[in-house]
Amino acid sequence: MTDKTNLLDFDRKSLEAYFDEIGDKSFRAQQVIKWIFHHGVIDYPSMTNLSKNLRSKLEENTVIQPPEIVTEQKSEDGTRKWLVQLDNKNSVETVFIPENDRGTLCISSQVGCPLDCKFCSTAQQGFNRNLTTSEIIGQVWIANKALGCFESGKRMITNIVFMGMGEPLLNYANVLKAINLLTDDLAFGLARRRVTVSTSGIIPEIDRLKDDTNVSLAISLHASNNELRNSIVPINRSFPLADLLAACKRFSEGRDDDAVTIEYVMLNGINDSIQDARDLVKCLEGLPSKVNLIPFNKFPGTNYTCSDMNTINAFRDILMKAGIFTITRKTRGDDIDAACGQLVGKVASKAARHQKQQAGLI
Ligand code: SAH
Numbered sequence: 001m002t003d004k005t006n007l008l009d010f011d012r013k014s015l016e017a018y019f020d021e022i023g024d025k026s027f028r029a030q031q032v033i034k035w036i037f038h039h040g041v042i043d044y045p046s047m048t049n050l051s052k053n054l055r056s057k058l059e060e061n062t063v064i065q066p067p068e069i070v071t072e073q074k075s076e077d078g079t080r081k082w083l084v085q086l087d088n089k090n091s092v093e094t095v096f097i098p099e100n101d102r103g104t105l106c107i108s109s110q111v112g113c114p115l116d117c118k119f120c121s122t123a124q125q126g127f128n129r130n131l132t133t134s135e136i137i138g139q140v141w142i143a144n145k146a147l148g149c150f151e152s153g154k155r156m157i158t159n160i161v162f163m164g165m166g167e168p169l170l171n172y173a174n175v176l177k178a179i180n181l182l183t184d185d186l187a188f189g190l191a192r193r194r195v196t197v198s199t200s201g202i203i204p205e206i207d208r209l210k211d212d213t214n215v216s217l218a219i220s221l222h223a224s225n226n227e228l229r230n231s232i233v234p235i236n237r238s239f240p241l242a243d244l245l246a247a248c249k250r251f252s253e254g255r256d257d258d259a260v261t262i263e264y265v266m267l268n269g270i271n272d273s274i275q276d277a278r279d280l281v282k283c284l285e286g287l288p289s290k291v292n293l294i295p296f297n298k299f300p301g302t303n304y305t306c307s308d309m310n311t312i313n314a315f316r317d318i319l320m321k322a323g324i325f326t327i328t329r330k331t332r333g334d335d336i337d338a339a340c341g342q343l344v345g346k347v348a349s350k351a352a353r354h355q356k357q358q359a360g361l362i
Pocket of ligand 1: 219
């Protein structure tokens with residue numbers, strides 16, 4: 001680790017401000033961003049269009065330092081999972097899911113998670129800290145590197161989902177800068193619908209996200225009444241269903257019909273009855289949305305099991321008949337524990353969670 005400023009912590013605007021501060025022109029910042037994200041170059045001597053003077057000034061005061069990959073696992077279905085070391089105590093996981101028409105990178109935003117959703121293995125290990133912008137955007141950079149994209153010029157990562165470890169909207173400032181880089185043509189240049197922020201429902205930040213970005217939103221709903229949602233997604237006690245759905249409506253105003261995706265994990269005997277499906281239809285009235293049913297992925301220590309296929313299909317049929325576009329998400333990377341809710345990484349200490357929980361949120 002180093003005390004030098006890590007340029008990966010800046011989006012374009014803040015990097016321009018930094019260059020201004022050190023007495024350089026803002027277009028130099030743009031050149032540096034292009035080197036990093038278009039060419040995969042993070043060593044100053046290779047940045048040949050910068051003056052020697054500027055390069056040595058940058059060398060002296062700054063670094064361009066993504067986190068490091070410690071291990072890589074490959075699933076039979078082509079999914080790849082990387083364990084990413086952030087510092088000597090903390091690591092997170094990043095997952096690449098190739099499909100015929102796209103490649104999705106699932107990135108983490110926190111070490112562990114403070115939200116304590118009962119069916120998620122990340123929750124079990126507690127929360128340690130927020131990722132910095134360099135650690136968030138760095139996952140995308142090192143995935144591109146590992147996939148050979150900088151060299152080949154092939155765009156294998158076409159979609160980004162904030163569905164790895166952590167609650168992205170509890171790390172708003174850093175996630176926002178990472179989103180800016182993901183959607184900036186000088187950096188990764190992804191279209192807004194190809195970047196999805198998934199949240200358990202931190203309402204004030206959903207409103208901010210609408211004001212600040214054009215990205216898509218996914219809501220981890222998982223229940224269609226407050227009593228059940230309070231028990232499996234405890235943040236619901238602070239941000240109850242009706243308020244959350246109203247926030248989704250605000251978010252979708254003036255956007256494409258599919259700007260909001262509703263995620264619903266299928267838990268055997270818990271939230272998967274016909275009545276649950278009907279209640280969900282009622283909840284979603286007036287909200288342009290599509291639903292992703294996620295088969296529950298097991299992990300050590302959980303008592304939950306996944307609903308059987310017939311139950312999932314019956315649930316889906318009720319939604320579809322009500323005119324709600326619904327898909328059952330394919331489980332990918334299960335053999336390497338890379339599926340939704342199975343990511344663990346490494347948290348410094350389980351006790352840290354209790355010290356660092358966001359006061360009053362849970
Ligand atoms: N904190 C964010 C990102 C979490 S992970 C959020 O809550 O949306 C992305 C999705 O995986 C969420 O919908 C989450 O609820 C779901 N998930 C968590 N554990 C799961 C499990 N064991 N099986 C299936 N999906 C799970």
